[in-house]
Amino acid sequence: MDGIEKTLSSKYHFKGKIMNLREDQVEVLGRKTTREVCEHCDGVAVLPITDDGEVILVSQYRYPFGLEILEAPAGKVEPGEPHFDCGVRELSEETGYSADDMQYLGFVYPSPGCMTERIHLYLARSLHEGESHPDEGEVVQVRKYKLSDALKMCDEGKIDDAKTAVLLLRAARILGI
Secondary structure, rough: OOOOOOOEEEEEEOOOOOOOEEEEEEEEEEEEEEEEEEEEEOOEEEEEOOOEEEEEEEEEEEEEOOEEEOOEEEEEOOOOOOOHHHHHHHHHHOOOOEEEEEEEEEEOOOOOOOOOOOEEEEEEEEEEEEOOOOOOOOOEEEEEEEEHHHHHHOOOOOOOOOHHHHHHHHHHHHHOO
């Protein structure tokens, strides 16, 4: 493929807990250019759906945007942690629920132009209610919606979180909605 980019050099500008920022010099189509890359840990998002067909979402304040965002329960994969285990953990932490059936729905690249992150997606069914126990400093409000209403909310711009929209669409296809 003609558009493959060859890395000539890399320079790190920041190294943090969940992400590193580097600047790469690359060659593409015989020309040199710069790429800014955010190396970000992978994540998991889980769409829990009750036996009554309600999806469980969470609302939480997202500092970079300065507002509450409605989204599927999600979180970062810890070093060495399988993404399935992360999904089980995040579902419990943020909602209190556990699931007998966790179906893997693949992954998405949330921002492939500059980030290395992949978000693994799961559909959780056969739920059991429990007590949530969010991470320290995390404030999460659990909300329930009919799947059809949540899909409509995506169309109306009321759910604008990408991983959640993809999960809702994939779940609707699997469930024949």
